[in-house]
Amino acid sequence: MSEQKSVALDLEGIELHYGYVKALDGINFKVNQGEAVALLGDNGAGKSTLLKLMSGVHKQTRGTIRVHGEEVHFHAPKDSANAGIEMVYQDLALVDALDSATNLLLGREILRKGPLGWLGFVDRKKMIAEANAETELLGVKIANLTRPVEMLSGGQRQGVALARAAVRVNGKPNGILLLDEPTAALGYEQKVMVEGLIKRLAAAGIAVVVVTHDLPLAFNATSRMVVLNRGRKVCDVQTTETTYEKIVGYITGALPAQEGI
Ligand SMILES: Nc1ncnc2c1ncn2[C@@H]1O[C@H](COP(=O)(O)OP(=O)(O)OP(=O)(O)O)[C@@H](O)[C@H]1O
Numbered sequence: 001m002s003e004q005k006s007v008a009l010d011l012e013g014i015e016l017h018y019g020y021v022k023a024l025d026g027i028n029f030k031v032n033q034g035e036a037v038a039l040l041g042d043n044g045a046g047k048s049t050l051l052k053l054m055s056g057v058h059k060q061t062r063g064t065i066r067v068h069g070e071e072v073h074f075h076a077p078k079d080s081a082n083a084g085i086e087m088v089y090q091d092l093a094l095v096d097a098l099d100s101a102t103n104l105l106l107g108r109e110i111l112r113k114g115p116l117g118w119l120g121f122v123d124r125k126k127m128i129a130e131a132n133a134e135t136e137l138l139g140v141k142i143a144n145l146t147r148p149v150e151m152l153s154g155g156q157r158q159g160v161a162l163a164r165a166a167v168r169v170n171g172k173p174n175g176i177l178l179l180d181e182p183t184a185a186l187g188y189e190q191k192v193m194v195e196g197l198i199k200r201l202a203a204a205g206i207a208v209v210v211v212t213h214d215l216p217l218a219f220n221a222t223s224r225m226v227v228l229n230r231g232r233k234v235c236d237v238q239t240t241e242t243t244y245e246k247i248v249g250y251i252t253g254a255l256p257a258q259e260g261i
C-alpha cells in the first residue's frame, strides 16, 4: 500500500550450517520500513535462526545481509542494535533481580540530580513514571512495575521484554523490530494488545518481523507472510492474498513451494 518503499532489511542467498545441519538454505527475505511481516513455519523450520542472523547472534555461512541498503557484518547483538535493530528472543533476556521499570529503562537509567547522580544513584520515582508513560503510550500494560522480574509470571515477563523492545525502537526513523514468538505465553487480552502494538509500530514506520505459531495473530497484525519449511522459503505472499488453509499447507508441506519466490 505504501507508495514510498524503503527497504529496511534485505537478506539474499542465505545459507547457515550448524555443523552438519543445514538450518537455512538459499533464503531471500526482504522487509520494508512500515511493514509487518510474519515469519511462519513448523518447529525447527529455521525461523529463530533467521532472526538471529538479522540480530547478530549467528553469522551466515553464505549470503548477504543489507540494512537500509548497506551490507552489514554483525559480530554481536550490539552491532545490530547500533544499526537500529531490536530483538525480543524466544528465551527472554531480562535481569531477574531488577524490577520491570528498571528492565524497561536498562541502559537509559535516570540518575538523581547532583552528587548522588554523579555517584550513579538512580531516581526511582522518575524511572517508574517514565516507564509508565512509555508503556501507556504504546498500549502495553505491565502489572507491577516495581516488582522484581523474577517474581513475575511467564506471561508478565514476556510483556516486559516486548515493551522494552517496543520502547527502544519506537520513534526511531529507521527502526527495525524482530520478535520471536512474542505471545507464546500470553493470555487472550494481552495477545490482542500485542496485535495492536505491532500494527501501531508498523503504521509509525517501523519494520517488524514477527515469528509466531499463532496464525490468527499473523493474519490480524501483519501485511505479508513468509513460510519456512526445513530451512527453505516456501511461501512469500501478501496477507490479503492468501488463506489460513493455504498457509497451513505451506507450513506442513502439504502444498509445494511457490515458484519464483
Ligand atoms: N545452536 C544450535 N546448534 C545446532 N543446531 C541448532 C542450533 N539452533 C538451532 N539448531 C537447529 O537448526 C534448525 C532450525 O532451528 P530454529 O531454532 O531456527 O527453528 P525454529 O523455526 O525457530 O523452531 P521453533 O518453532 O521450534 O522455535 C533445527 O533443526 C535446530 O535443531
Ligand SMILES: [Mg+2]
Pocket: 047, 048, 049, 090, 180
Ligand atoms: Mg524458534
